[in-house]
Amino acid sequence: MRTVISEKHEFYGLPEYAVDEIDDISVVAGAAIYHLPIGDGMILSFVLRGHGAESDLLRVALHGARTAKVKLPYFLRVNSSLQDPYPFLAFSDPTLGLDRGNLLSWYLGTPRVDVDDWMEAVIRHVASKIDSGGVIFEGSSGGGFAALRLSARFSSSVALCFSPQTDTFNYLGGVFVKRVVRNLFGAADRDVVQSAYPYRFSVIDLYRDGMHRNNLVTYAQNDGDDEHVRDHMSPFLQSIEYDAATGRSNLDNFVLVREHVADGHGPHPITRWNELFEESVQRLRRHIMAADPLPPGAEPSCDRRGQVGLSGVDRADSADAPENIGDGATPMPVVAPTDFSDGRLAFRVYPPKDHATASRTLVAFLHSVVDPTVHPHPFLDSPLRPRELGAWSVVIPDPTFSSGSTLRVGWYLGQESWDPLLDVEKALLRVAERTDCEEVLLVAPSTAAIIASRLVARSTVFSALFLAPVFSLADEGRDSKFVRRVHESAFPSFASIQDVARSDSRASWIQMDAARVRVFVNSSSPSWGAVGSVGLDQVNAARASSVLLPESREGLFSGQQTAANPAGVASIIEEHLNG
Incomplete structure (x- = not known):
């Protein structure tokens, strides 16, 4: 069911809707804000414009830290992105809604709910409706971390990240992530939480272990940001065995762009952001033509949890106790899928x-x-x-x-x-x-x-x-x-x-x-x-x-x-x- 919340959002000026299911999302030409409950008290809010002149690719924006004055939901680059020719999605991190005092939480979710699962499902739904062949994920800082993590689920995608964090525990001594872990995950030890929830807190592990679909990555690093060069870029490059002399690594589709744009952790100028965006678009289109990857709407969903589905219903585990098909004496299941x-x-x-x-x-x-x-x-x-x-x-x-x-x-x-x-x-x-x-x-x-x-x-x-x-x-x-x-x-x-x-x-x-x-x-x-x-x-x-x-x-x-x-x-x- 889709319910009208507001005809015009007070800040973004877009109509707002509450939806019960992903299928309730209306993929139309006009832009709107949607609010989708995903469990554990979280509401996934996103801006969607379903069509554009360049509908072969879908643009997805992910934000980083907000200031204390910024109200939720918070969306990245809505006004400028709605002016360009691409269908557009911008997600607000629902984790922030669980702890209003926190300013950055990397879309980490809760122990039971991985927000990436839900964003992936929304993206695949929209991509299938508009017949999109690929996705461009973009974000800076914490949003760059989310872009790297989410893009890994889509073979026909590119992660365009600007001075991203690559390990949440390495950012500012872990001050933000420790608050998330303590308040939402009920733990304090880094090794314990990373072992229990692999690949959620670090994209270094994700790409080092090959847990990606050979997606493209455009990694733009501000050389004036010493902390991110030392604590985030360097460990990531080491994990993918990057050779600075040749530009080669164990990622087939990785491009590193290093340039001095500001002293400290400043954002890339919008003109440079747009230039790298268009370059990434062309790379992705060439990749789609050459490799013929599965389009986002047809590709199998990525499920690294193996326990809880999007409906919240426990999934059967075929490895634990598969039934033997035998001679036909075992009755077929009445309501649940059964493994044999x-x-x-x-x-x-x-x-x-x-x-x-x-x-x-x-x-x-x-x-x-x-x-x-x-x-x-x-x-x-x-x-x-x-x-x-x-x-x-x-x-x-x-x-x-x-x-x-x-x-x-x-x-x-x-x-x-x-x-x-x-x-x-x-x-x-x-x-x-x-x-x-x-x-x-x-x-x-x-x-x-x-x-x-x-x-x-x-x-x-x-x-x-x-x-x-x-x-x-x-x-x-x-x-x-x-x-x-x-x-x-x-x-x-x-x-x-x-x-x-x-x-x-x-x-x-x-x-x-x-x-x-x-x-x-x-x-x-x-x-x-x-x-x-x-x-x-x-x-x-x-x-x-x-x-x-x-x-x-x-x-x-x-x-x-x-x-x-x-x-x-x-x-x-x-x-x-x-x-």
């Missing part, structure tokens, strides 16, 4: 939103690209799975990932001694039987098309939605780093990945019934034109009867990206269920 394992496969079954009207179709979500630093195997959810669905659903992670911690794509190949095809088929058919479903709809993005095509060829129970499919390893190229990693991790005794013939099963293509398959493509994507369309042509050339016809749907893919928009996929699934 048959010793090699792990998967999670989700109930429908309404058991009484549930569809007779089981919707099965398969993985394509998975970031192991954020979602270690087994990742038992899918960014494409609607949170409310009128059908039973199941997510089956790719078991190939268990053979290598750095794998991002596995094609469900398994290992040398095990082809998981029969086990995946058996698990899906058994879940369908126990949920009284007559059809299994496979949702197969990109490289998951290989296992899905093999399943569709085996039984008429299976149907499939192929989303920008890659039908064979050959389409990826034998020198692809993803192919090479699977070869090295899962099939080390094979001379080449081409000797692993399971994936390139043209007999499966011939046996696929086109009436049970829909292929959705992004015809404007360069990767589809260069790879995907060729693969589909090969499939159809091998078929003796009906061909697989590619379909296009506006809004299903973002710009030139091949990653599907979850809302678009949900719409197609609902059409199928209601068809």
Whole structure:
């Protein structure tokens, strides 16, 4: 529900709304202030302008310390940012509302509520609505810390930070962070709190340990600020093994800008800020074109807590007590997701939103690209799975990932001694039987098309939605780093990945019934034109009867990206269920 608080905020002059859920946020052209409760007495307040002339990128501003005269909510650079062509978000730190005497708290939240989780969810919601391909996070000082921390969750983003703190305990002897830790976290010892809440108080640890999605960083440091050069920049550069002579580090997309702009911890002039902003925009656009990362609205959310979801409901922990799928004697869950394992496969079954009207179709979500630093195997959810669905659903992670911690794509190949095809088929058919479903709809993005095509060829129970499919390893190229990693991790005794013939099963293509398959493509994507369309042509050339016809749907893919928009996929699934 959205409720009007004020037609015009007393300071910012914008309409104000209170919302109960993220879905209540209205992403429109006009600017407004929203207030969202996130738990533990905190209200996440933010300014949003949902559209602009340059809507391919979303601008996100994060503030640092405020003065005692500044009232909450406090937003960075609202007036100037609302004049530029980019969609815009500015967040006020809700942690400050819990201790009105504190002037800086880095969006740290409370032990139970990590504010970054909620800001990430709002950003992904807005990005999906405006079809944004990337995010620019900007902030100075404490806001620069927040920009570094939040940008690490988005592969298509850049953190533009000006003289940021990188370790909250190193700022002014820890005077601000110790107040937060004492009053909100109930602790005083630095080692204890950092161990209990890793990566929340220091971005040095975050980037040193590789807990980022290879986002871009523009680190602008004022050389006249001796304290931040010594206590924040230098430890951060050391942690990423930065070489001043070459500008290289273990971060692929890191740029350091050092210049004297003022004596002490003064802000960068607005003209210089704007120049570096535009340079960062161009870097991000080149990165998106070259690397084709998942857009913010389609990328899986980052959850480093593993305990409490955004709804406040405890999540199941699949590693603790997975149930054995057994012989079907164990009843399906009534209201909660439940994890299963048959010793090699792990998967999670989700109930429908309404058991009484549930569809007779089981919707099965398969993985394509998975970031192991954020979602270690087994990742038992899918960014494409609607949170409310009128059908039973199941997510089956790719078991190939268990053979290598750095794998991002596995094609469900398994290992040398095990082809998981029969086990995946058996698990899906058994879940369908126990949920009284007559059809299994496979949702197969990109490289998951290989296992899905093999399943569709085996039984008429299976149907499939192929989303920008890659039908064979050959389409990826034998020198692809993803192919090479699977070869090295899962099939080390094979001379080449081409000797692993399971994936390139043209007999499966011939046996696929086109009436049970829909292929959705992004015809404007360069990767589809260069790879995907060729693969589909090969499939159809091998078929003796009906061909697989590619379909296009506006809004299903973002710009030139091949990653599907979850809302678009949900719409197609609902059409199928209601068809």
